[in-house]
Amino acid sequence: MLAWRDISVRYKQTVIGAAWAVVRPLLAMVVFTYVFGKLAKLPSQGVPYGLLVFAGMFHGCCFLRVVGRVE
Numbered sequence: 001m002l003a004w005r006d007i008s009v010r011y012k013q014t015v016i017g018a019a020w021a022v023v024r025p026l027l028a029m030v031v032f033t034y035v036f037g038k039l040a041k042l043p044s045q046g047v048p049y050g051l052l053v054f055a056g057m058f059h060g061c062c063f064l065r066v067v068g069r070v071e
Helices: 002-010 017-039 049-069
Strands: none
């Protein structure tokens, strides 16, 4: 319940509202997958490149959130 309240307050003034919390990371994943997977042709050793990008973004976002809260 508290998480939903935080999301609704944070994205209240955007056009698409709370859906922005889902759309933004998905768009970033699509862009990274296209740029590094298709244009740069970086190897993924048989694993779908989108999955690799998602795993990296998840850990990166968690790390940045934790470091950002430390004062």
